[in-house]
Amino acid sequence: LTLRSPRRYRSPPLRTFAPTVLALALLAGCGDPVSENRSPLDRIYFPTGLTVAPRPGGGGDVLYVVNSNFDLGYVPEEGGSVLVIDPEASIEPAGGGLAPAAVVGGIRIPSYGGEIAIAHPGLPGCEGLTASTAIVPVRYTNETYLLDVEPDGALRCNGNCRVPAQAREEDPFGVTVACRTSATGTRHSAFVTHLKATPVTGAPAGEGFITEIDLDTHRAAAPFNLGVAPTSQVAFDPTRGLVFASPATGTPGYAPIRWWRPAGVNPGGVVEYSLADVNAFVPSSIVRGMALSSDRTRLYVTADVYDAVLAATTGSVRFTGGVLLVFDITVSVVGDAALRASRAVAIGIGLGPIAVVPRPGKRDLLVFPDISGNEVHLYDDEAGALVTSFGRNPVTGRPLIREPFALAPQALAGGAWRVWIASFRDATITAIDIDDPNVPGAARIGKRIGNSE
Amino acid sequence: MIRLAILLLAVAATACSDSAPDVGARFGNPSAVTVFQGVTERRPEVSPYLAVANAGSDQLSIIDPRDDRPVQSPGLVFPLSVPTDGNPMFVAAASLADGGADALVVAGPPGVPDPTTGAQEVTLQLVATWDGKLRRISSHAVGSGGEIILAIAGVPVPQDVPVEGGIYPPVAGAARFLVALSGGRIAVVRATRQPADGAVALTNESSLALGGASPFDVVSLALSPDGRHVYGASYDIVTGSDGVPTQGVAEIDALGDDPAAWTVRGLSARAPTYGVAAARVIERTLTASDDFNRAHVESPRLLVYALPDREACGPTRAVDCGVLTIDPVTGDLAEDPLGELPFRAPMRIPVLPISIATWDRAPAVPTDADQIGVPADESGPVVLVPGIRYTPGTGFRATSAIGIVVGADGRIYSLDLGRWGPGSDQSLLRPPSQTRVANIVDVTDPSGDAQIGMWNEADPPTPENPEPLATLETTPAEMIPQMLVTPGYTPDETWILAWQYPLTGLEGRRSVLVRDDALGLVLAMQIPEATDAGTVWREAVGLYSPMLGVHVGDVVALELDAVPGLPDTCVAAGEGRVAEILPPDPARWPGGALVLSPPVNPPNVAGETPREDVYACWNGQLASGVHLGTATVGSGEWVLLGASFGHAGRPQPNVPFSLDYPGGDAEEQLAEACAVPTWPPPEPVPACDATCRDACEQLAIARKTRRFYYPQEDCQATPSPNEGVVGCAITGRPPQFAESVLIGPVLEFRFGLNPASVTAEHPLLRTAHVRITTASGLSPSFRAPTAGGQATGSVGFDRSPFTNAEPRIVFYVSYTDNALYEAALGAFATESKTIR
DSSP: OGGGSOSSSOOGGGGTTHHHHHHHHHHHTTSOTTGGGSOOSSOOOSEEEEEEEEOTTSSOEEEEEEEOOTTOOSOGGGOEEEEEEOTTTOOOOTTSOOEEOOEEEEEEEOSOBOOOEEEOTTSTTOTTOSSOEEEEEETTTTEEEEEEEOTTSOEEOOSOOEEEOOSSEEEEEEEEEEEEEETTEEEEEEEEEEEEEOOOTTSOSSEEEEEEEETTTTEEOOOEEEEESOEEEEEEETTTTEEEEEEOTTOTTOOEEEEEOGGGOOTTSOOOEEEEEGGGTSSSEEEEEEEEOTTSSEEEEEEEEEOHHHHHHHOOOOEEEEEEEEEEEEEOTTSOEEEEEEEEEEOOSSBOOOEEEEETTEEEEEEEEETTTTEEEEEETTTTEEEEEEOBOTTTOOBSSSSEEEEEEEEOGGGOEEEEEEETTTTEEEEEEESOTTOGGGOEEEEEEEOOO | OHHHHHHHHHHHHHHTOSSOOOOOOOOSSEEEEEEEEEOOSSOSSOEEEEEEEETTTTEEEEEETTTTEEOBOTTSSSBOEEEOSSSOOEEEEEOOSSSSOOEEEEEOOOOSOOTTTOOOOEEEEEEEOSSSOOEEEEEEEEEOTTOOEEEEEEEEEEOSSOBGGGBOOEEEEEEEEEEEETTTEEEEEEEEEOTTTOOEEEEEOOOEESSTTSOOOOOEEEEOTTSSEEEEEOSSOEEOTTOOEESEEEEEEOOSSOGGGOEEEEEEOSSOEEEEEEEEEOOOOOOTTOOSSSOOOSOOEEEEEEEEOGGGOSTTSSSOSSBEEEETTTTEEOOOTTSOSSSOOOBOOSSOEEEEEEEOSOOSSOOGGGEEEEESSSSSOEEEEEOEEEOOTTOOEEESOEEEEEETTSOEEEEEGGGTBOOBSSOSSSTTTSSEEEEEEEESOTTSSOEEEEEEOOSOOOSSOSSOOOEEEOSHHHHGGGSBOOTTTOOSEEEEEEESOBOTTOSSEEEEEEEETTTEEEEEOOEEEEETTEEEEESOOOTTOGGGOOOTTOEEEEEEOOOTTOOGGGGSOEEEEEEEEEOOBTTTBTTOEEEEEOOOOOOOTTOOOOOHHHHHHHHHHOOSEEEEEEEEEEOSSEEEEETTTEEEEOOOTTSOEEEOOOOTTHHHHHHHHOSOOSSSOOSSOOOOOHHHHHHHHHHHHHHHSSOOOOOOOOOSSOBOSSTTOBSOOOTTSOTTOSOSSOOOOSEEEOEEEESTTOOSSSOOOTTOEEEEEEEOOOOBOEEOOSSOOOEEEEEEEEOGGGOSSSOOEEEEEEETTTEEEEEETTSOGGGOEEEO
């Protein structure tokens, strides 16, 4: 989402928040000009990353929220943050309304943070981890933060928490944990995508890079090149040992989903990858979100479709529709994984990332935002149909979640699920409660967490 | 002030004009479209309108199809908007068969619960269409919050007794909405006319439980032209009222007042389905007097068209992907009109199909130019009856029924149902686009004299000349005419006819060479990966699968990775021959493996022989266990490979070779004889001896040689647009051949070698080959709006009462691009238009 903002130091949406920024500037003038203008550690502020993970010391799940400081309202170097919120302790006031965020802890990071992933021993293949780690790519400083997770869920930088870019890769954004065992032993890794690459003479424009970071040593391997089209989101399939990467939005006309076996990456960073161009299935599409099904037999992709004629004649990209694509991950007789389009469902414009809610014996439920439409859709992959959309207050007509973006599913007791959705514009986090995933039509808007006043 | 003045001027201009101003439709992410008869302030009489559901703006837009303009709101400068509940995803209309306004309903997802009661119902919202004031007037609950609407169809209430042609007239003053809900239930809502004011009222009837103890969902509904049956596509196993399970389409017999008692029958599509339509079709016949335009002399028949689940169709499955044709009389796929395939070839669509719609009624105001011929009786003369104009790029024609398939690429692919498939925008029969061998490139022996040629068959033997001599043609221009292709079978493909060539997918793959004490040297194409549970084999190639075409005697070229202690000779490029093909062993070689024997190649024309010392090193000095390397499996003899087709057989020099569908029931017999027809195989892996493997390989090839298209043109000595060419010009066929639809091979030839001294004992250089490019000539006809966007809904409409010119029969397709596209299949593509 922050791609829409110009790089650093300049931000048109500032006008929208001019009064706030002005007030902050005035406040900053009353004290230390730097320290007073650092990001607060009790507020949600243009969130771009969201995940749920258990407290290492027990006591339930906590929410991790990456605040991007999208408008650079705070000093860029310390304007972002990762907040840790106890959702259960965030109590709605009597009579309803926004529940003030019960902040367990927070840590400042530079601006333009991206997604967040938590590596903990409960993940497949990660059983050997002795501690939990939060992995947060940060675009402003071109580095990835590896933060220790305290027993209560709070985050701490142990002095070796910043992993800088290795070469030409820029703008780290997407992240996934990929713990696995290889011929050289068990590897606790994270893969990080890059929305940009430094152009060099002789190389094609818009190269795509992926960085693998060793979670035990906090060291990044040399990034490997996936050809044309930068990378945006990444997912790991521990069953087949495959990593999937979605293309970033900057490559109209070409939107390759790429996948490879990390065990096949040689020390020189050369990787043999396969690809499927989403444009071959839905022409003139730009990928917005990607997720693996819970059984890893399907890949879900959201994409926006643009007016190709207009783009070809004027160069301007006007989006005309959105689509959810369902790919079957098939394995050919020669052992190669391949994507085969199974369904395409036309849904709105401005789609975003996807949260997957598994159901025993049935295909998944998908939750994904329509960012520009201020809606959140719930799709039943078993029925192959849109179940419901959460958009506006039925009484007032006011959007319930303005510019929904980051999502995080949370398993609850008794088979229930809750999907948390961060509103980029409203600085709130809203729960969609799915009490019985087999009755998706009964899903409802639940608790809403926001900034305490 | 200036704005006000402009507005007043605009209003004044409107008042001086006979026609309404075009205010723009102002769609908001259209999600569905239907046609209904109703009354608006624009026209006091009952007239047809289009209702477009807008999921993005929570409203219905109303379009007048007479001029494709939106019906205006009382405010004049805005289009009429009918507000609905949030996110309307479905809109459906049903005629009450009394000349009055239709029942019109709209529905969406359940939405958020009522804030006071917590109730969350699935509802139909009834729209008033009868009093000139289009508006939503009520919500009618049809399901609980736990259910999802999957499809809605408005259907008539059939009378108990049919009239001529098996048509069930509708009961006047009533209609039904069938609402397919998740959980295997169809809610039935009856719409009835209120005598007092002509209004429509909705009442719930009993529900139809689909499948009984084995419930199944239907995700698409289509009304039969007989007025009695409704068809439902299902991803699930369709269990009929008789308890018989079927993969395909549910046929619901909607005769009777109690929907709970309606019977359901499964129609086999041999695959799950997700889209369905039905049409009453008069199909063409194939006779010598076949008339290009008026060739429909079969009796009308009801056919059901279905879109198969992509997981269950394709060249390795029982059915190809495309639009399947089902005959409700037999309950199975319709017959192949040529009697060759076990069932009719699916109508191939080049992209993922999203939905299908059909139209089978001639225009209400027909034209003589669009007549088709039908028999007056079973043996009587052909008489002409009104038909539907259909215009692909190859020219207009008349037909009895048309259809559209909306693709994931936003294109609307057109179907001529009377001719069993899509029209083609270029000719498969006439130059320059005809089915043909487009090119041959000879890379046999660039530095030498050896060549691969095609035999130019001599004149047929006669008593005077019992052994006529044939000529070996060796230049591309001379070789091409010696090959035979067939329209509808020969694909767009690049073929390799080669000597000892890497098999498709088996070149340069990471592999393991196992030194087994009992078996000797065993090669498996797989990659080891250590896990907590031990070694897991990744990317295991199914060498055991006959689909890959590995034969005993094939060449295995291998280069082992250098590791300390391994003799240098063992890590050089070496090879062996396939001595045995081992079945999968999950622990050792999950895709199967190849037992290797020593290389046996004789010297080739360059005098080269393979290094036997490398094989000897493997066999004599390798330790027991697994050794990593990179391997290629190539044919040990001549082979024909297609870039997409894969292994196509093993032609032999000087012997006629035909890549041909076996016909009859041969495919089914091969399927019965093959224990591993698909990959991965069932567990445990069935035993498959040499006979079984041969059947499997033949089956794999046969499934890829099925007909994929029935040409729709005529070849009767019609002059070609190309100067100097008359009639058709298919490679290998005589000019002006009369049969436009014929059975034949994908590719047929007899190749030879020059000089004749190139023999099995003194072969060509390895990988010597000719590259043959074939062109199908098929370009499925489509319509598409100029802008992008995803198609969401579609409906057919007859414009002939309002116009004297084409287009008459059109399909309206809604796009999320805030547009409604009018696809005119009877006019050239440029005459279709977009409504915004």
